[in-house]
Amino acid sequence: MLSTRVLHLLLCLVSIPAFVLVEASGGYSPYISSDIHCDKNAHTSFISNTYKYYAPLHKFTNLTKSFFDESWYDGTIVSNTTGIDNVPGATRAGGYGEYHFNETLTMYTSHPDALAYAYHGKGFTASGAGVNFGSSVKLYSYVEAFRFESICGGQATLIDARAYACSDNPIAAYDSWTVLHDLTFTALAGRVKAALFTGDCLG
Numbered sequence: 476m477l478s479t480r481v482l483h484l485l486l487c488l489v490s491i492p493a494f495v496l497v498e499a500s501g502g503y504s505p506y507i508s509s510d511i512h513c514d515k516n517a518h519t520s521f522i523s524n525t526y527k528y529y530a531p532l533h534k535f536t537n538l539t540k541s542f543f544d545e546s547w548y549d550g551t552i553v554s555n556t557t558g559i560d561n562v563p564g565a566t567r568a569g570g571y572g573e574y575h576f577n578e579t580l581t582m583y584t585s586h587p588d589a590l591a592y593a594y595h596g597k598g599f600t601a602s603g604a605g606v607n608f609g610s611s612v613k614l615y616s617y618v619e620a621f622r623f624e625s626i627c628g629g630q631a632t633l634i635d636a637r638a639y640a641c642s643d644n645p646i647a648a649y650d651s652w653t654v655l656h657d658l659t660f661t662a663l664a665g666r667v668k669a670a671l672f673t674g675d676c677l678g
């Protein structure tokens with residue numbers, strides 16, 4: 476009797492991760508904190524940038540919705556992936572200039588009026604000419620989070636871009652990431668021919 480009950484308990488425990496995975500692939504993911512605690516030899520930077528454009532959400536998310544395609548993000552090239560695209564736990568690795576990265580998707584939520592996802596990266600060490608991070612910045616680990624949200628009854632889009640970084644140079648990390656966000660979303664808005672939001676929803 477006891478062994479049957481133990482077996483039943485084990486089966487219940489084993490079924491929990493499967494349930495979470497089914498929910499995740501259906502568009503709902505469990506909440507995973509994007510906050511990070513840096514090792515004591517590293518400094519933490521919190522970078523938060525917001526952009527608003529006159530163009531419907533789908534014009535942006537068409538280009539940004541795939542975790543395995545990061546070409547929209549300043550030409551970042553993904554060369555290796557594991558797991559299933561847009562399902563938390565998937566990884567992508569590749570190059571950005573002379574940097575190498577390997578990132579794990581931690582959260583992905585998609586609705587008709589919003590797309591949000593976050594991922595964790597480790598060991599992004601600079602030697603890099605030709606990228607926006609100065610060669611003086613060594614990133615030990617980081618989290619990036621994006622939210623694309625429909626505003627003005629579907630006419631415009633709010634983009635919230637955040638990075639949480641552990642580095643040896645917090646000011647350079649902050650400045651570099653802000654430049655990267657600015658040029659990325661300016662280029663993306665250009666590609667979808669979106670005008671800059673002036674503050675009012677158009678009649």
Ligand SMILES: *[C@@H]1O[C@H](CO)[C@@H](O)[C@H](O)[C@H]1NC(C)=O
Pocket residue numbers: 533534537538
């Ligand atoms: C999505 O982007 C592709 C190119 O990446 C383009 O061919 C297609 O027309 C776009 N679809 C929409 C709905 O914007």
Ligand SMILES: *[C@@H]1O[C@H](CO)[C@@H](O)[C@H](O)[C@H]1NC(C)=O
Pocket residue numbers: 554555
């Ligand atoms: C990553 O992809 C490249 C080419 O796409 C391949 O040569 C290399 O072996 C891959 N690396 C790993 C660790 O899978």
Ligand SMILES: *[C@@H]1O[C@H](CO)[C@@H](O)[C@H](O)[C@H]1NC(C)=O
Pocket residue numbers: 555557566567568577578
């Ligand atoms: C990236 O990290 C994941 C998980 O640690 C690993 O399975 C994968 O092989 C790594 N990719 C590369 C190209 O090293």
